[in-house]
Amino acid sequence: MNKFIVLLLLVSILLTALFFLYFGSALTQEENTLKILCSIINLHVKNEDRMLIESGDFNSTYISRTRYGLKEVITLKLNEDGWSYKEQMGSSYVFVKGDNQIIIGTRLFTKHYFLWTIPKQ
DSSP states (O other), X not given: XXXXXXXXXXXXXXXXXXXXXXXXXXXXXXXXXXXXXXXXXXXXXTTOSEEEEEEOXXXXXXXXXXXXXXXXXXXXXXXXXXXXXXXXXXTXXXXXXTTEEEXXXXXXXXXXXXXXXXXXX
């Protein structure tokens, strides 16, 4: 019985260490880290290219894996809403729809994930 408890403890410590190695720097850089981590889990479980983190009065924030190509993921999402890609300005993307224009801000969350924000019109 003692060997089982020791083994369980070692596995728990190993899993915790792996979690902090993977998400370590990300745990303190955003104010809603728990929502982001839950969205990352959903992103993997549902095998999606993007996941909504939160939708507020002024904007919606999404997370995407870096391996999918951020421009492509954002363009697919905005094309669904009738927006067309215009240009990239640094870490932001400009989309147009008729006479309207929106700028999608992006930032690297970890080396594996990007956060991006769509302003509400």
